[in-house]
Amino acid sequence: MNQTIIFYQLFELESSTYTYLLADPATKEAVIIDSVLETVERDLKLIRELGVDLKYILDTHVHADHITGAGRLRALTGAKSAISHQAKVECVDHPLKDGDKLFIGNTAISAFETPGHTNSCMSFLIENRIFTGDALLIRGTGRTDFQGGSSETLFDSVHQKIFALPDHTEVYPGHDYNGHTKSTISLERQFNPRLGQGKSKSEFVKIMSELKLANPKKIQQALPANLTCGIVAEKQSL
Amino acid sequence: MNQTIIFYQLFELESSTYTYLLADPATKEAVIIDSVLETVERDLKLIRELGVDLKYILDTHVHADHITGAGRLRALTGAKSAISHQAKVECVDHPLKDGDKLFIGNTAISAFETPGHTNSCMSFLIENRIFTGDALLIRGTGRTDFQGGSSETLFDSVHQKIFALPDHTEVYPGHDYNGHTKSTISLERQFNPRLGQGKSKSEFVKIMSELKLANPKKIQQALPANLTCGIVAEKQSL
Numbered sequence: 001m002n003q004t005i006i007f008y009q010l011f012e013l014e015s016s017t018y019t020y021l022l023a024d025p026a027t028k029e030a031v032i033i034d035s036v037l038e039t040v041e042r043d044l045k046l047i048r049e050l051g052v053d054l055k056y057i058l059d060t061h062v063h064a065d066h067i068t069g070a071g072r073l074r075a076l077t078g079a080k081s082a083i084s085h086q087a088k089v090e091c092v093d094h095p096l097k098d099g100d101k102l103f104i105g106n107t108a109i110s111a112f113e114t115p116g117h118t119n120s121c122m123s124f125l126i127e128n129r130i131f132t133g134d135a136l137l138i139r140g141t142g143r144t145d146f147q148g149g150s151s152e153t154l155f156d157s158v159h160q161k162i163f164a165l166p167d168h169t170e171v172y173p174g175h176d177y178n179g180h181t182k183s184t185i186s187l188e189r190q191f192n193p194r195l196g197q198g199k200s201k202s203e204f205v206k207i208m209s210e211l212k213l214a215n216p217k218k219i220q221q222a223l224p225a226n227l228t229c230g231i232v233a234e235k236q237s238l
Numbered sequence: 239m240n241q242t243i244i245f246y247q248l249f250e251l252e253s254s255t256y257t258y259l260l261a262d263p264a265t266k267e268a269v270i271i272d273s274v275l276e277t278v279e280r281d282l283k284l285i286r287e288l289g290v291d292l293k294y295i296l297d298t299h300v301h302a303d304h305i306t307g308a309g310r311l312r313a314l315t316g317a318k319s320a321i322s323h324q325a326k327v328e329c330v331d332h333p334l335k336d337g338d339k340l341f342i343g344n345t346a347i348s349a350f351e352t353p354g355h356t357n358s359c360m361s362f363l364i365e366n367r368i369f370t371g372d373a374l375l376i377r378g379t380g381r382t383d384f385q386g387g388s389s390e391t392l393f394d395s396v397h398q399k400i401f402a403l404p405d406h407t408e409v410y411p412g413h414d415y416n417g418h419t420k421s422t423i424s425l426e427r428q429f430n431p432r433l434g435q436g437k438s439k440s441e442f443v444k445i446m447s448e449l450k451l452a453n454p455k456k457i458q459q460a461l462p463a464n465l466t467c468g469i470v471a472e473k474q475s476l
Contacts, residue, residue, distance in 0.1 A: 011249070011417035019417075042416060049429050178280060179249035179257075181419065191287050 005107060005127060006050065009172065009181060010043060012036040015066040015218070016175045019043060022126055023052040024105030031056040031104050032079075033124060033131050034174055035069030037230050043069065044076065054079040056094070056102055056109070060133025060174055061121040062087050062226045064147060065216035071229030081229060084113065086120035091229045096122060112161045116154020117142030123162060125169075130185075133174040136162050138183045141194050142174075144208050146215075147223075151208040155201045163189055243345060243365060246284060247410065247419060250274040253304040253456070254413045257281060260364055261290040262343030269294040269342050270317075271362060271369050272412055273307030275468050281307065282314065292317040294332075294340055294347070298371025298412055299359040300325050300464045302385060303454035309467030319467060322351065324358035329467045334360060350399045354392020355380030361400060363407075368423075371412040374400050376421045379432050380412075382446050384453075385461075389446040393439045401427055 003025035010019040015036065021043065023030035030052040035043055047054055054077045057070045061084070070081045071091060082102065085095030094102065098113040110125040114135040121142075124131045134142030136158050144151045162171075167186035189196050195204045216222070225231075241263035248257040253274065259281065261268035268290040273281055285292055292315045295308045299322070308319045309329060320340065323333030332340065336351040348363040352373040359380075362369045372380030374396050382389045400409075405424035427434050433442045454460070463469075 009419045011419065013251075013417060039417060046418075049425060179251060179277060180284075181247045181249065187287060 006030075006052065007129070008046060008050075010039065010046070012039050012066065014038070016177050017063075017066050018172065018174060018176065018181075019069075020131055020172060021046065021050075021052075022104070022107075023050065024107045027105035028052045029055045029104035031058060031102070031109060031126075032069075032073065033058045034060055034063075034133065035073055037067040037069045037072060040069040040072045040076075044073070047077075055104055057081045058109070058124060059083045059087075059089075059226075060123065060131065060135075061118045062089065062147065062223065063174075064219045064222050065175075066218060067222050067225045068230040071231035074229065075231075082111075084111075084120040084122045086113075086115075087227075088120075089227055089229060091231065114154075114157035114161050115148075116144055116150055116152075116157045117147075119148030119150075119153075121157070125165070128166075128168065129170045129172055130162060130165055131172050131174075132162060136171060136188060136192075137173045138171070138176050138178070138180040139188070139192055141192075141208075143211065143213055145211075145213070151205040152201060154208075155195055155204045158195055244268075244288065244290065245367070246288075248277065248281060248284070250277045250304065252276070254415050255301075255304050256410065256412060256414065256419075257307075258369055258410060259284065259288075259290075260342070260345075261288065262345045265343035266290045267293045267342035269296060269340070269347060269364075270311065271296045272298055272301070272371065273311055275305040275307045275310060278307040278310045278314075282311070285315075293342055295319045296340075296347070296362060297321045297325075297327075297464075298361065298369065298373075299356045300327065300385065300461065301372075301412075302457045302460050303413075304456060305460050305463045306468040309469035312467065313469075320349075322349075322358040322360045324351075324353075325356075325465075326358075327465050327467060329469065352392075352395035352399050353386075354382055354388055354390075354395045355385075357386030357388075357391075359395070363403070366404075366406065367408045367410055368400060368403055369410050369412075370400060374409060374426060374430075375411045376409070376414050376416070376418040377426070377430055379430075379446075381449065381451055383449075383451065389443040390439060392446075393433055393442045396433055 006023035020033040080093035082094035117134040171183040244261035258271040318331035320332035409421040
């Protein structure tokens with residue numbers, strides 16, 4: 001029997017962050033994407049209950065709104081951490097480049113550079129699911145006004161890398177603030193009000209320049225902590 | 239090609255309620271389960287964007303913590319509402335009994351009476367997904383201290399109706415407060431601390447009797463409103 005991949009979507013309520021746990025059904029090798037420090041124990045409990053073996057800890061980018069659970073998970077499980085090589089994060093076992101692949105069992109995790117929200121954002125494709133971090137959100141995008149962000153670059157990343165995927169590919173973002181859990185490439189091409197619906201790059205740049213967002217509440221702690229996989233913050237909180 | 243069912247899980251943040259939208263891929267006939275009044279417009283937008291045709295509006299029970307969107311969705315779409323016949327709700331097109339089936343295209347929605355959280359709770363099985371409302375939650379259960387609730391009855395409902403399903407059946411509850419989005423029958427049988435792990439009925443009754451929960455904040459508005467599909471509340475808010 002052709003078993004389907006083990007897939008769990010988890011939500012961290014304070015930062016509205018989605019964490020994803022996937023495991024190869026045959027070997028039980030698992031990957032976690034965008035873990036959050038505060039929910040590491042919940043995620044470890046689920047990993048134990050599912051009887052899967054955490055192999056990789058991925059982050060789509062250096063988050064500004066929450067502290068990654070990567071360092072704590074790495075210390076507690078021995079799993080290997082991975083993030084874009086451009087993120088210049090300490091304690092990363094696999095600095096990833098565009099087109100790199102990691103494997104859980106025979107299941108490939110393909111890494112694509114999708115900069116623009118930050119200069120080192122990646123998206124990860126596993127079977128028919130793309131994990132877009134804060135590049136492409138559901139009917140939205142990540143902001144582009146700090147961490148080397150660029151609206152022009154983000155437009156190109158989404159159009160050239162993400163919208164190039166088949167229509168039915170499921171989109172799982174790093175956050176959602178409206179209670180959506182997934183989308184598809186087809187829906188985002190048609191209905192994303194920022195860069196779908198045939199919007200041009202200049203229209204997108206104008207939309208983004210007019211957002212005038214406040215800084216994330218945790219940016220002062222999160223950015224330095226995430227450059228060391230969340231380990232500094234953990235020590236401070238002990 | 240054998241198309242898979244269209245499936246979207248939606249979250250209402252204030253009451254931590256999950257709403258589910260499913261559609262038959264061939265006919266595009268759709269069902270919504272446990273809609274929330276405040277998020278009806280979001281759900282209607284998704285229905286339009288997906289190009290599906292809402293046929294049924296189901297509620298697992300008369301909710302005490304939020305007002306159903308059923309009345310508003312019924313008025314705006316012409317879809318038919320359904321809930322347990324025991325709920326004695328006005329304006330219900332299909333009062334459901336144990337074992338009843340509704341269809342979206344060729345896809346069956348099987349209704350099971352699973353009382354105990356309230357005296358009229360139902361769970362709905364669609365393919366390999368069971369929508370359990372507040373009978374079985376992820377590593378928890380609904381409370382049993384009002385609306386005709388009974389811990390003994392809930393224990394029997396879960397063990398005789400829900401745990402009777404195959405191990406791999408996916409469990410989608412009416413709420414989650416810890417950021418979980420789904421479970422499986424196997425996980426709940428093994429790890430549910432209230433009535434899995436080999437717990438006896440008397441152990442479950444004791445656990446439930448010691449919970450000492452406060453009433454839901456919205457119970458005074460929600461219960462009377464939900465007996466009229468949320469229509470009273472809607473008129474009051476206009």
